Amino acid sequence: MNIIAIDIGTSNCKAVITGMDLKVFKTFEYATSPIKPKQGWNEQNATTIFKEVIKLLQQSINFCGEENVACVSFSAAMHSLLAVDKSGEPLMNMLTWADLRSAKYAQALEKSNLGKKLYKATGVPIHAMSPLCKLMWLKAKQKAVFRRAYKFISIKEYIFLKLFNKYIIDHSIAAATGFLDAKNICWYGEVLKLAGITEEQLSELKPVEYYETALLPSIKRKLKITKKIPFVLGASDGALANLGSGIVNAKNAAVTVGTSGAVRITSNKYLIDKKQRLFCYYIGDGFYITGGALNNGGIVLQWLVEKILKESFRTETRLDALFTAAASVKPGSNGLIFLPYILGERAPVWDENAKGCFIGLTDTHTEAHITRAALEGVCYAVVDVLRALEENSGNINNIYLSGGIIKSDVWVQLLADISGKKIMLNEAADASALGAAFIGMKALGKVKNITAAKMFLQNVKTVKPSVANHRIYKKYFAVYSSLYGRLKDVFAELTAMN
Template sequence: MNIIAIDIGTSNCKAVITGTDLKALKTFEYATTPITPRQGWNEQNAVTIFNAVVKLLQQSIRFCGEENIACVSFSAAMHSFLAVDKNGVPLINMITWADLRSAKYAQALEKKNLAKKLYKATGVPIHAMSPLCKLMWLKAEQKAIFRRAHKFISIKEYIFFKLFGKYIIDHSIAAATGLMDAKNICWYGEALRLADITKEQLSELKPVEHYETALLSPIKKKLKLKKEIPFVLGASDGALANLGCGIVNANNAAVTVGTSGAVRITSNKFLIDKKQRLFCYYIGDGAYITGGALNNGGIVLQWLVEKILKQPFRDEKQLDVLFKSAAAVKPGSNGLIFLPYILGERAPVWDENAKGCFIGLTETHTEAHIIRAALEGVCFAVVDVLLALEETSGNIKNIYLSGGILKSEVWVQLLADISGKKIMLNEAADASALGAAFIGRKALGNVKSLAAAKMFLQNVKTVKPSAANHRIYKKYFTVYNDLYGKLKNVFAELTAIN
């Protein structure tokens, strides 16, 4: 029997078909290009995404054969936001996590000293990514739409409404909205009051294993299904990526560096960081995903190569040349430090106004120094979140690394040297989809607990840090760690001027 895992991302939607052993057999994919009409705006067309999901389901059903499908299970990006009318028709484009229009409303919550109270209750740092802040923006700046809205939902809720005619949301996606009480697993009254909505305007909360079988008749006909198949709600992409990598306790951390980045652990405690640097999202079985998401991963290298060096970023041979030139530079780039916040930043600073900058630039620095400083800067940012996690949850023994960073041995070694930890290379592709397939099996009663996801844990290769380089980097990290605090007000002033 097969499981169809649907992964709804911000750049593409994919279907990963697995066997009951959860090994991928086939992948189908559709690009879903974000709509960016203005700087700071990031939207998607909900109808287009739903149509892509239907096409993926059609392809997957044809590939498997209806009689061989055990279930369909879903993964989706966090923080998406959509307002719909009484008929479920979108009133706006779906707003993604990357949209910054609600930044001033997030900052207003900070100024009113409400951020800490909200964070302690929900586990969601106050930031423009949060649907809570998006609701406040919509009410203030799109009053007519706010009044017309029947429901405020995420993209996965929209898809389930279109499939089943019901508004339901899994605990994991709800946990990332800033609207859910993370301890009591219910909608949080204070957040709803600030957003000026009622719980009736939100979906019904359900466990990640919840499934529906009664497809609406037109959809069932479109998919050419005769029997009822369980459609499992699943969870958020971040939570499922942890499961798909086998990270099921706080001793191991999953680190991903692709275009952006993330550092996450799984814990059986609701972990709140006193400095509000980390998120803590409930997934199920008393487990929480704690960590931080970074805006600036490989996008920093792409920016540097394309915009500054004026070279093609997709040319892997040329990138190898750049990495080799960076490898020839001594640790610390001859006193050059790069703060990599070119897209603002989420963890650990949660500041839309944050900016990138080179500190320590002199006439002795070359292109190679600048490249190495940029690579080191991204690693410093990852380690910044790792240290916040260790302060909050205790020592992290192992780092399981995945993402595009694995293509560069130089960059992986830098992360090992700067963190001072052994790096386990985890080449699990489509970890979120595999996590969704795992939840599918759990929904069917084939596995008893989330802890069984440790089956996915793999270590293709171990990269050890250089003790000598780590001693050097500890000194540079002390300087790096002070930079944002010293420049925060400067960044805000530059934003105001610009």
């Protein structure tokens, strides 16, 4: 028997097929392109994504044979927002997490006592990524759409609506909306009032292992199936990435650095940061995913190569040469520090106005210094979130690292030296999809608790920090961590000028 894990992301949709031992043996994938009508806007067409999901299901079921499909389970990106009418048809393009048009509403709310109260109750930092802030923008700027909306939903809710004609949302996706009371696991009345909507305009809350089997007849015909296959709600991609990597306690952190990045722990405590630097999202069985997402990971290196050096980011020999040159530079890049906020930033500053900048630039600095400073800057940003986590949850022993960063030994060593922690290279492919498959197993009664996901914990290689280099980096990190506070008002002024 097989499990089909459908992972709905903002850059691709994929189907990962596993056996009942959760070993992957087939993947199907489609790229999804964002729609960017204006700077700071980031949309997707929900109907197009649904069609891609149907194609993935058709391919997967055909590959497995319907008699061999134990269940279908879902992973999806967080923070999407779509308004639909009474017939379930979209009234707009879906807004993704990267859409920043609600920034001014987020910034005003974040500064208020109400914003602090909402963060404490929901665990969602006040930021333009949040569906709450997106709804505030929609109410003010798209009044006709807001008035006509029957429901406000995410992309995964839309998929289940089209499959089963039901409005249902899992606890994990709901936890990232800004509308969920994170302790009592119910819709939070005060935030509904702020957004100007009712509970009836949101979907029905369900556990991540909840499933439906009664597909609409038209969908059954498209998929060419006759048996009742459980379609499991699953969870958010971030939460499932932790489970798919085997991170089930607060002593290990899952760190991903791809185009963007994330730092997360799994805890049985609702951890709220007094400085509002971290998110805390419920997943199930009394467990929460706590951490922070970074806008700026590998995109920093891509920017440097393509926009500054005017070269191809896809040329591996050139990238290798850059890493080699960076490795020849001493820790601290000869007094050069890079604040890597070229796309604004989420954790730990949650500021859409944040900007990237080099501090300490002199005529002694070369391409190698600038490259190393950029790589160090991304590592500083990761450690900034790690430090916030440790302040709230206690010491983190190990970092389980995944993403494109692991292709560079130089960059991995920099993260070890700057963090002062052992890096466990985790090469588990498609961690979010594996997490979805695991939730499928839970829905089928094959595992009892989320902690069973520790089966995925793997360590291909360990990278230890240099004690001498870490001693140097502690001084540089102290300077780095003070920079945003000193420059925050300057960033806001620069944004206002454009």
